[in-house]
Amino acid sequence: MSEALKRQAAAMALSEVRPGMRLGLGTGSTARHFVDLLGEKVAAGLDVICVPTSEATARQAQELNIPLSDLDTLDRLDLTVDGADEIDPGLNLIKGGGGALLREKIVAAASDAMVVIADASKCVEALGRFPLPIEVNRFGLGATRHAIEQVLTHHGAQGGLKLRGEEAGNPFVTDGGHLILDAFFGRISQPEALSSDLLNIPGVVQHGLFLKMCSKAYVATPNGVEELKRQ
Numbered sequence: 254m255s256e257a258l259k260r261q262a263a264a265m266a267l268s269e270v271r272p273g274m275r276l277g278l279g280t281g282s283t284a285r286h287f288v289d290l291l292g293e294k295v296a297a298g299l300d301v302i303c304v305p306t307s308e309a310t311a312r313q314a315q316e317l318n319i320p321l322s323d324l325d326t327l328d329r330l331d332l333t334v335d336g337a338d339e340i341d342p343g344l345n346l347i348k349g350g351g352g353a354l355l356r357e358k359i360v361a362a363a364s365d366a367m368v369v370i371a372d373a374s375k376c377v378e379a380l381g382r383f384p385l386p387i388e389v390n391r392f393g394l395g396a397t398r399h400a401i402e403q404v405l406t407h408h409g410a411q412g413g414l415k416l417r418g419e420e421a422g423n424p425f426v427t428d429g430g431h432l433i434l435d436a437f438f439g440r441i442s443q444p445e446a447l448s449s450d451l452l453n454i455p456g457v458v459q460h461g462l463f464l465k466m467c468s469k470a471y472v473a474t475p476n477g478v479e480e481l482k483r484q
Contacts, residue, residue: 258473263287277360279335280307280353292317307353333364349386349461381438386461397456412437
């Protein structure tokens with residue numbers, strides 16, 4: 254999918270932004286386009302204040318002179334615009350391929366609306382083809398991993414569980430100082446139950462299932478941008 258189409262989807266999401274809004278800024282390759290376009294609007298006089306979902310997004314926004322704040326100062330946001338790794342027909346998502354899932358979920362939950370921008374390859378009939386990121390505390394990693402593996406077995410996961418970056422000998426560390434275990438499902442048949450079971454494990458900080466959080470998606474297709482709404 255061309256970057257031009259992704260940028261077109263980002264431009265459609267930008268049409269949701271009004272002066273005076275408090276915005277959550279997502280993380281990832283498609284969200285970068287939105288931040289770039291927002292920077293152009295801010296330079297032209299648009300008055301917004303934004304909360305970034307990662308250190309990388311914060312740096313990009315600062316370079317574009319986009320006014321930033323945090324959720325200690327702003328307890329509610331009007332809108333978050335972010336990307337996704339998978340989108341199902343009900344606009345449930347898997348996120349966290351870029352490693353920012355904890356902050357992304359905190360920001361999305363603090364927002365009155367969440368709009369996702371993505372390309373058509375991210376649309377699936379059922380979540381699970383993309384590995385599910387599970388953010389975990391470093392302490393007790395072995396015990397946490399064992400507990401997660403038991404949950405995966407119960408939910409019929411078809412693949413294994415991998416510590417992100419382990420094969421390169423350099424485990425990925427999130428902005429919050431945690432690690433990420435990627436779970437390979439194939440198909441997640443009961444996302445709500447899986448979400449609950451994972452969060453019941455003490456060492457699990459958060460996971461990449463974003464259920465009933467996204468209200469609208471702008472999806473870049475070869476024929477243009479499609480607007481999808483949650484029913």
